Amino acid sequence: MNHGIPYQAAYEAYLRAEKRQNPREIEKDSLLRAFHPDYRADARTRLKVGPNRGDECPVELAPLLQSAAIVSNRDFATAEVITTDVLVIGGGGAGCAAALSAAEHGASVILATKLKLGDSNTVMAEGGIQAAVGMDDSPRQHFQDSLKVGHYRSDRGLLAQLVSDGPAVIQWLIDLGVQFDVENDAAGKKTFRRKRGGGATVPRILSFRDFTGLEMMRVLREAVYLEPKITTWNRCPAVELLTDDDGECVGAIVYDLNAEKFVAVQATTVILATGGSGRLHLNGFPTSNHYGATADGMVLSYRVGARLREIDSFQYHPTGLAYPAYLAGMLVSEVVRSLGAKLLNGLGERFTDELLPRDLIAAAILRECAEGRGVEIEGQIGVFLDTPRLAAAKPGIFETDLISLAHATKRCAIDVRTTPLIVHPTLHYQNGGVAIDGSGRTDVAGLLCVGEVSGGVHGRNRMPGNSLLELFSFGRRAGVYASRVAGQRKVRRAGIGHIDRWHKELASAGLPLDLKGPALFPSYGNVRIAGTETLADSVQVGIALANLEI
Amino acid sequence: MPELVHLTVGGKALVVPPAITIVQAIHTAGEDLSDNVGCMGQGVCGSCRCMVVRRDSGSVTFELACETLVEDGMQVNFVDYLEPALRRQYPVDTTDDEQRRVRLDQIFPEAKHCRHCGGCDDICPRDIEVEQLVNLAVEGKFSEASRLFDYCVMCNLCTLTCPENIAPNHVGLYARRAVAATQSSSTDLRLRLGELAISASDFDPFESDHNDGSSAGSA
Numbered sequence: 033m034n035h036g037i038p039y040q041a042a043y044e045a046y047l048r049a050e051k052r053q054n055p056r057e058i059e060k061d062s063l064l065r066a067f068h069p070d071y072r073a074d075a076r077t078r079l080k081v082g083p084n085r086g087d088e089c090p091v092e093l094a095p096l097l098q099s100a101a102i103v104s105n106r107d108f109a110t111a112e113v114i115t116t117d118v119l120v121i122g123g124g125g126a127g128c129a130a131a132l133s134a135a136e137h138g139a140s141v142i143l144a145t146k147l148k149l150g151d152s153n154t155v156m157a158e159g160g161i162q163a164a165v166g167m168d169d170s171p172r173q174h175f176q177d178s179l180k181v182g183h184y185r186s187d188r189g190l191l192a193q194l195v196s197d198g199p200a201v202i203q204w205l206i207d208l209g210v211q212f213d214v215e216n217d218a219a220g221k222k223t224f225r226r227k228r229g230g231g232a233t234v235p236r237i238l239s240f241r242d243f244t245g246l247e248m249m250r251v252l253r254e255a256v257y258l259e260p261k262i263t264t265w266n267r268c269p270a271v272e273l274l275t276d277d278d279g280e281c282v283g284a285i286v287y288d289l290n291a292e293k294f295v296a297v298q299a300t301t302v303i304l305a306t307g308g309s310g311r312l313h314l315n316g317f318p319t320s321n322h323y324g325a326t327a328d329g330m331v332l333s334y335r336v337g338a339r340l341r342e343i344d345s346f347q348y349h350p351t352g353l354a355y356p357a358y359l360a361g362m363l364v365s366e367v368v369r370s371l372g373a374k375l376l377n378g379l380g381e382r383f384t385d386e387l388l389p390r391d392l393i394a395a396a397i398l399r400e401c402a403e404g405r406g407v408e409i410e411g412q413i414g415v416f417l418d419t420p421r422l423a424a425a426k427p428g429i430f431e432t433d434l435i436s437l438a439h440a441t442k443r444c445a446i447d448v449r450t451t452p453l454i455v456h457p458t459l460h461y462q463n464g465g466v467a468i469d470g471s472g473r474t475d476v477a478g479l480l481c482v483g484e485v486s487g488g489v490h491g492r493n494r495m496p497g498n499s500l501l502e503l504f505s506f507g508r509r510a511g512v513y514a515s516r517v518a519g520q521r522k523v524r525r526a527g528i529g530h531i532d533r534w535h536k537e538l539a540s541a542g543l544p545l546d547l548k549g550p551a552l553f554p555s556y557g558n559v560r561i562a563g564t565e566t567l568a569d570s571v572q573v574g575i576a577l578a579n580l581e582i
Numbered sequence: 583m584p585e586l587v588h589l590t591v592g593g594k595a596l597v598v599p600p601a602i603t604i605v606q607a608i609h610t611a612g613e614d615l616s617d618n619v620g621c622m623g624q625g626v627c628g629s630c631r632c633m634v635v636r637r638d639s640g641s642v643t644f645e646l647a648c649e650t651l652v653e654d655g656m657q658v659n660f661v662d663y664l665e666p667a668l669r670r671q672y673p674v675d676t677t678d679d680e681q682r683r684v685r686l687d688q689i690f691p692e693a694k695h696c697r698h699c700g701g702c703d704d705i706c707p708r709d710i711e712v713e714q715l716v717n718l719a720v721e722g723k724f725s726e727a728s729r730l731f732d733y734c735v736m737c738n739l740c741t742l743t744c745p746e747n748i749a750p751n752h753v754g755l756y757a758r759r760a761v762a763a764t765q766s767s768s769t770d771l772r773l774r775l776g777e778l779a780i781s782a783s784d785f786d787p788f789e790s791d792h793n794d795g796s797s798a799g800s801a
Contacts (some may be wrong), residue, residue: 148629148663150736151620155627165771171778172785192787199774209674209759211728214768223770241732246626250736251762254755258671266663267617289616322627323619358602358651362623435733439625443649556609559616 036406036413037378043407046416046452049380058384060392067395067402069315069457070345080541081534083339083475090344092312096327097334098538099549101531102271102561103285103294108528111285111294116142116263117518118511119284119297121270121329122305124152125245125503126483128252130303130472132208133511135261139518142297143262144286146269146306146324146552150253153307153322153484154503157245158365158436159229160237162497163198166226169234171195178498181231181389182463182491185342190488193470194498197505202238204504209251212238227370229496231389237497242365242436245500268295269328269552271561273302273336273479274526281336281478282526287561300521301478301514304329305507308462308484311554318361319459320352323557328550329485333466336530338474341487342464347494350375350393352458354414356444361458364417364437366390366496371429373422376452377405377415391493394457407454414456423449461499463490472510478521480514482506589656604647604658605630618647618660625649628737631707633659644705644739664742674759682760683722690753694720695746702740702750708733712740712750719757727757 036042065071076088081098089097118134120127123145131143145151164174174195179186202212202224213225226235240247256262267289274283274296283298306329310321319325334340351364369375369386375393377383377400384396397415400406406413419437423430430438430449441448465487472480483503490498535545553559587600589607596611605622608615620627630647637655647658670689676682686693693716702712711730718727731754740750 147617147620151627151629156621156624165768165774167770167773175785175787188787192785196778196782199771199778202771203775206762206765207674209755209762211758211762212765214765221769222765224768243626243733246735250734250755251759253736254752254759257665260671323622356601358606359623436624436626440623440649443625553616557616557619558609558612558614560614 034401034406034413035404036401036408037404039407039409042378042380042416045378045380046376046418049376055382055384058392058396063395063399064391067398068391069317069348069398072315075315076344080543081537082334083337084334084343088344090312090314090346092314093309093327093343095547096312096331096549096551098543099331099547100535100538100545101335101528102287102548102550103528103531105528107294108285108296111296113296113298114142115298116140117299118142118301118303118514119144119299120303120305121145121284121286122152122307122483123147123149123264123266124305124307124483125154125248125252125500126507127303127305128256129504129507130305130482130511130514131256131262132252132259133508134515134518135259137512137515139261139515141262142265142299143256144265144268144270144284144297146267146328148266149256149264150249151322151324152249153325154245154500155249156320156322156363157248157500158242158363159367159370160227160239160244160497161202161500162229162232162236162495163202163238163501164195164236165199165202165224165238166234166236169236171198173233174198174236177232178495179491181495182493185491187488190468190470194489194502194505198501201501201504201508204508205248205251208255210248211240213240227367228387229370230366230387230393231495237370239367242367242434248500270304270306270332271550271552272528272531273332274298274528275336275530276524276526277529279337279476279530281476282523284332285528296526298523298526300518300523301480303472303480303482303510303514304333304466304485305481305483306485310459310461312551314346314459317348317457317459318352320349320361320363321459323554326551326554327462328552329481330465331550333474333476333479333481333485335534336476336479338476338479338481339467340465341467342492343487345463345492346459347390347461347463348394348457349460350390350397350457351417351455353453354456355409355412355454357410357412359440359444360412362440363458363460364453364455365434368417368419368422368434368437371422371433372425374418375415375455376418378407379405381405383415389493390496397455397457401456409454412454412456414454416452417455418452419448420450420452461494463487463492463494468506470509471513472506473513480510482510587652587654589652589654589658591658592660598652600652602652604632604650604652607652618663621648623648626735628735629663631661631737631739633661644707646707661739661742663738672756674763676760677764679722679724682724683720686719686753686756689756690749692746692748693753696720696748697746699745701743701745705739705743707737707739708735710734712754715754715757716748716750719753724757724760727754728761731755731758
């Protein structure tokens with residue numbers, strides 16, 4: 033365990049740090065290699081089976097991707113069968129956008145979600161959404177910024193589509209009833225308020241205060257509930273996909289947690305919008321993610337033969353709360369730095385430009401902590417986020433712009449206007465995922481993936497605000513595509529024949545058949561599916577709880 | 583070793599360390615949790631709303647379990663998330679407050695029956711002036727109603743408690759969605775959409791980059 037500078041000494045150094053020097057220059061590649069968690073030697077392993085055999089993957093994710101099925105032939109044989117045009121799995125932003133678009137174009141939709149509609153990382157998004165609406169900006173510039181931040185590893189076609197969709201996505205959201213902050217420009221014309229995200233050449237992030245995701249999600253949720261062509265099933269996680277004799281996807285099996293039974297849904301198209309995997313707590317990191325972020329969609333897709341990409345690349349958001357311990361990992365929005373707050377180590381020194389891409393800032397913070405310049409308080413280590421000097425420079429900012437932050441910290445009796453926060457990187461986003469095309473189609477016919485579960489748009493580091501845009505750009509396109517094929521694609525006999533083949537592959541690779549997935553809930557959720565055991569116990573328990581020193 | 587805290591959650595006695603939230607207490611005690619949980623501390627999803635009775639307190643408070651710390655002698659009960667029987671679709675396309683008001687009365691005819699009991703105000707875990715919001719909307723003051731509603735997490739507790747079946751949070755969301763239509767006039771967005779309508783894409787994503795410093799290509 034690293035040690036840092038004890039809080040009292042660090043705080044005195046902080047108080048003396050009135051005059052801010054510029055941080056020293058860093059060599060980006062060596063900083064990432066030395067300190068970014070993706071590069072830790074013991075953090076990765078090679079997959080032994082499936083389309084990505086031989087590829088590197090985090091050690092916490094590999095057992096899930098190579099897990100055995102939860103359902104048996106008997107579970108499937110006795111399950112009730114229900115038919116629909118489109119089955120959307122996941123009730124966050126991408127799932128709702130897909131469902132609404134499919135319904136709008138005439139398809140019947142079942143939206144099945146593990147918790148309840150809207151429970152997702154979307155609702156927790158604070159910063160905002162990137163879209164090139166400014167006249168000093170263009171989709172081309174948005175493209176170039178994103179490509180660079182993603183280390184030139186994005187799928188260029190997908191990224192070009194994303195940025196070009198931006199303005200239309202904003203209009204679509206407004207038409208649904210989503211509000212964004214507006215202000216008057218120099219000429220007195222009404223215009224969107226824009227903030228600059230790390231790595232952006234111009235301010236491009238549109239937001240609603242500092243709870244943009246909540247504003248979007250409550251509107252989307254209502255729109256879905258009110259849409260008669262969409263049936264919402266809460267508490268119904270998908271546990272397996274259905275395939276026909278050619279291995280094409282023709283539906284899914286969900287587990288109804290209320291009724292404690294399996295239900296088979298036949299569909300012409302399945303759209304997975306299951307989100308990411310922060311609750312796997314890679315490298316023992318705390319996470320900013322929602323309770324449901326357990327990589328389920330990736331696990332299900334991989335098992336039926338969908339190729340993944342950049343699965344060894346994750347985003348650690350630079351500023352998760354490090355203190356108090358019970359809030360460890362909770363996000364402190366980038367907006368705080370965008371508005372001018374600086375990062376200071378335990379010596380009161382700035383050590384990085386605060387608006388670099390997230391992977392670099394996270395690595396810089398981890399470097400400060402690893403080299404003993406962090407701030408240590410009650411066993412937690414981090415660096416200062418200088419909110420008091422931001423409050424002094426911009427009076428009232430915590431009452432108008434940074435409401436979520438003020439609310440969160442008020443609960444733990446920290447007044448951010450007078451006390452600097454202590455922050456540490458938190459596992460935030462899965463940069464890669466299931467490989468898709470512009471409509472969200474995967475390698476497996478009938479199976480689409482949208483949102484965080486998909487990969488390709490972000491390369492090896494996602495730009496702030498591009499995730500919310502991705503949800504609606506790709507969610508809408510997938511919904512339209514699914515409605516178009518609804519009348520055309522004939523669903524043949526649905527089964528789970530792929531499971532037998534998968535289990536044989538696992539066995540010949542010497543992999544265990546008693547580890548079952550997807551995980552569905554974090555290990556500390558202690559959830560059991562009737563009659564089966566999920567993999568949860570073998571997945572590392574989150575540091576947030578380990579830190580409680582029970 | 584810090585002194586342990588004793589509390590009950592859903593009638594079950596738990597013994598846990600101090601300085602953790604109710605949700606963390608359930609995890610720590612080894613109880614299963616697959617419902618009434620969501621954003622884990624941010625307080626935005628509204629899923630973990632619960633009734634709390636503290637030791638020596640005769641009253642019930644409504645709080646979010648992900649942001650409330652355990653206390654010795656605390657009794658906690660989660661509240662089922664019931665959907666209101668509300669299936670009235672409505673358009674959000676007008677900027678005229680009078681039209682919005684007429685529409686509100688068609689969608690939520692109960693809203694004008696508010697009996698000012700204050701139950702919604704008392705139950706709101708976000709301290710929103712719910713009753714005021716409903717009455718502003720009924721009067722057609724949608725911008726003001728919308729602003730009051732900024733912090734709502736749609737936990738539905740006000741809907742659960744309203745004796746007139748008003749569904750106040752859904753009224754509030756109606757007000758917000760109605761007001762959103764007004765911002766369509768942002769000139770920047772209209773200009774950009776106009777440009778894109780003429781030329782869908784203004785660049786070639788596959789052209790070479792002057793700054794392609796990365797060693798590896800696309801996966």
